[in-house]
Amino acid sequence: MRLLVQITAYLLPLFWASQVASADNQIIIETQQTALVIRVDKDADPTMVYLGKRLQQPTEYGLLTGNGKRGEDYTKIYNSVYTPAGGRNLLEPAIQVTHADGNPSLDLKYVRHEKSDLADGIVLTKVYLKDPQYPFEVTLFYKAYQKEDVIEQWSSIRHTEKKPVRMQKYASANLYLPAQSYYLTHFHGDWAQEMKPEEIQLSAGLKVLDTKLGTRADLFQAPSFLLALNKPADEETGEVLAGTLAWSGNYQLQFEVDPLRNLRLISGINPYASEYTLAPNKEFVTPAFLFTYSASGTGTASRNMHRWARKHRIPQGEGNRLTLLNNWEATFFDFNEEKLTTLFKDGKKLGVDLFLLDDGWFGNKYPRNNDRTSLGDWQENKQKLPHGLGYLIKEAESAGIRFGIWLEPEMVSPKSELYEKHPDWVIKLPNRAEYYFRNQLVLDLSNPKVQDFVYSIVDDMLTKNPTLGYIKWDCNAVIYNAFSATNANQSHLYIDYVQGLYKVLERLRTKYPTLPLMLCSGGGGRVDYGALKYFTEFWPSDNTDGLERVFIQWDYSYFYPAIATCNHITDWGKQPIKFRTDVAMMGKMGYDIVVGKLDEKELSFSQEALKTYSRVKEVIWKGDxxxxxxxxxxxxxxxxxxxxxxxxxxxxxxxxxxxxxxxxxxxxxxxxxxxxxxxxxxxxxxxxxxxxxxxxxxxxxxxxxxxxxxxxxxxxxxxxxxxxxxxxxx
Known part of the structure; x- marks a missing residue:
């Protein structure tokens, strides 16, 4: 009898849970190894009840209760899939709006969902939500990459109210994770100190990672993290969620341990100084939040991200890359055609594929002989390059290598012809003193005329020089004194800037689909999968000290594949050239040295290393x-x-x-x-x-x-x- 009571006590909750789940609408999003389960209750509230290892029996998802809740949820929506503000919510919201009539509340009820196969192994799930009192809608998108075990999530917001709606917050994703404890590894730093890891145990309350720099947004904090559940994870053991936001501007990652000791994760654009006014019948689409779950440590999580990035995000992610010789440390701003053509021969002797001409080649009224002038005046300096870029490209090709160029098209020097002609194209406050970051200001890419100008810089160069083989796209300044002379909504500036940048890059990538582009931002100030939709590779750091790079490249590797990581051999650091070369080989290798100063053994070693690299690079770039x-x-x-x-x-x-x-x-x-x-x-x-x-x-x-x-x-x-x-x- 006692045994019967024990069995009944065990089975009744399972029976009750299955009955509840069968009566509800359950949405299952799966990859080969991972499942995310959304349940809609009788009141049409969509909640997240599971994120973790995929179950072998899908029917057993119906046995799940309220996602590990360990007490009373006063609101019943702690685990909302997209928590609205202004109603009964007591915690951090994913979305906050003020309706056209001034009502600051929002309630999002489930309407329907649909699934579609986009391609082999890619399934898109759309979950439609609507406010029952207002014509205000949110659609949640979950793109599940089956083979790579990556889920890409974003949201779409629209309404048909009579007047615009003010949006104070508009997240990309809102996840809910139950565990006994949570260990967050985030990555912070500064110039030449990128991607320093720090692991903390999350306590009750809110932990926020964010940036407010506008451009070069990753300078102090990367938009990527590792989250271990129950105990710290290592390479082979532990539950871990690796996440990153695909956005090149201000972002915000929030980790809230709620009163029931479960974790709420909200990721998206930083709402700081960015209230967005959404007009009727217009759609606002948030950037994608990318994440992968692993029950077998951080190694599996990073390999998932690498496979996904190579196959689905980075241009030519499964293709080839060019080794290069950069002139910067050989000449800095002091060069002419004769010096450069000599370096072409050095590049050929070394064995690289391409020569990259860095900063200092442009400006005539204000020659670019230092970093205080000329940005925006993208004409060849006639004194340094009297025959133009076309001549250099032909000379490089005659020497047996291709030619690439450095650009910083988003920026302007106060001392430039562009600034004199178009001061209204510059982001600055009209009644404040100008304040410079690295002696420069930022062009207003929320302005369509500026977008056309930036596009034309690159397009004209490639039209005149169709065999130009490579562009290094730099971005060295942050946004100070944020104000646009042409944007009707100043609080839109930070968002419109990034969207304007993406419009330019989309046009360029459409016209030049195979052009190699390096993403650089004073080092690793802009490394994210929003920009890497357009760039073939990125520059992790200006710090090329071989020993420092072991650490920097190690931490980037949690999220980004070797084929996209530019590693150059330079004279930074005290390590021998073998050490520096070996470190650089763990990615896309290049050189920024004076070849003529290499002794016989150093040159011979470097030549053989390039031959070896050519033979083994496929394993490094595309291997696990x-x-x-x-x-x-x-x-x-x-x-x-x-x-x-x-x-x-x-x-x-x-x-x-x-x-x-x-x-x-x-x-x-x-x-x-x-x-x-x-x-x-x-x-x-x-x-x-x-x-x-x-x-x-x-x-x-x-x-x-x-x-x-x-x-x-x-x-x-x-x-x-x-x-x-x-x-x-x-």
Whole structure:
């Protein structure tokens, strides 16, 4: 009898939950490994009841109760899928509006939902919501990439009220996650200190990550995070959500541990100084919030993001990239045609694909001989380049390499012809003193005339020089004294600026679909998947010190693939050229050095390294990344890229501490290999005049052995960087 009572006590709640769920409208959004479940109750309130590992039996989603609620939810909408303000909500809202009649409340009820297959493995779910008292609608979009286990979420807002509606907040996503504890890793920094990770345990209340810089928005805080549930996650274990907002302007990420100890995550455009007036019958579309869930650590999450980005977001993400030689550290602003044509020959001798001419090539009334003039005057400087860019392009091609150019088309120097002719094109307050960031101001891309001007800069250059092979697009200033001389709604400026930038880039990408474009912003001040819809690659940091780059590139790799990460060998830092080259090889490699100053061994090493890179780059760019030893907790950093077929791998290891006798004192266990295959282990990038003990007697070991026992790359003070290649063999 006692057993019967116990069984009944266990089964009754399950029976009740299934009965409730079957009566409700349940929306299931799935990838191969992840599920997000929305339930609509009898009052038509849509709530999120699950986000986590996909269940094998879909019918069991109906057994879910109120998403882990551990007490009384006074409002019944703590876990709303898109929390409205002004009604019965007591927590942070996802959307806040004031209707045309002045009513500051909003209530969003479920209307319907629909699913459609957009392509192989991509399913779009639309959830339609409406206020029962006002003709105000919100549509939630969930694009599920099945194979990559990534969900892209955004919202669309529209109304047919008689007059405009004022929107104070308009998030892209509103997630709800139950756990015992939450560990947030966010990434902050400054110029040359990008992507510094910091992990904190979230406590009751609200944690906000945001930016108010307007442009160069990532300078202090990246719009990306890792969120571990219940306990801190590592590479292979733990539940983790990796998220990032695809927006190149002011953003806001909010993490609220509610009174029931569940976590509410709200992501979107920062509402700071950005109340948006939405006219009747107009649609406002928020940027996409991208996230992936992993039940097996951060490694799986980052590999999901990499596959998604290569296949679905970054232009030519599964294509080729050009190695290049940049002139900046060789000449700075001091160059002429003779110097440049000599550098073309150096580039060819080195073995790169392209020469990139950096800052200083433009301006005549105000020559660009320093960083205080000429931005906006994009004509060749006649004194430095009397024959124009066309001549340089032909000379480079005659030398056997392609030619690329640096631009900063969103900015203007106060000392420029453009500023003198069009002061109304500049973002500045009319009654305040001008305040400069790096001696420059920002052009008002909310103005369609400015958009046309910026587009024409690039289009005219490419029309005149159709074989121009590359553009580095820089953005060095933030927005001070935000005011537009032409925008009727000043509170729209921050949003309209980014949308104006995207309009320009969309036009350029449509006309020049295969043009390589580098996204740069004084280093890594603008790295996000909103901009990377148009750019083939990005510049992570102006800090190219080899040791610093181990850390910077490590943290970018959680969200961005190697094929999009530009890594240059420069004279920054004290590491030998082998170390700097090995670090740069973990992505899209380039050079910013004076080739003529390399000694015989350095030049020979660099030439061979480029040949090696050409042979193994496909594995690095398109392989799966496995982090083996983290530099933050060890004296080593070690990671490897494994090809999709698991027949090849490239393994990088670095000494990051110079303490006495530090190094790889024991074998490192590898990951991602096929345990049944055998692999030959050989060392790459061996410096001239040195011998590799590994190559003297190459090991042939099974994937099982390498992942169970491991292999010692022999990193120490004499071998501070080691690159190994694993190749399947019989």
């Amino acid at each position: 990344l496995f982090r083996l030893v983290a530099p933050y907790k060890n004296n080593l950093a070690s990671l490897m890229y494994v090809s999709e077929k698991q027949d090849k791998a490239v393994w990088f290891s670095y000494l990051v501490s110079n303490r006495y006798q530090e190094g790889s004192q024991a074998p490192i266990r590898l990951k991602g290999l096929n345990p049944a295959k055998k692999y030959k282990v050989q060392e790459l990038n061996v410096y001239p005049g040195t011998n590799s003990r590994i190559n003297q007697n190459p090991a042939v070991l099974s994937g099982d052995y390498l992942m169970t026992v491991g292999f010692n790359p022999v990193v120490d003070a004499r071998r501070t960087s080691v690159v190994l290649e694993l190749t399947e063999t019989n």
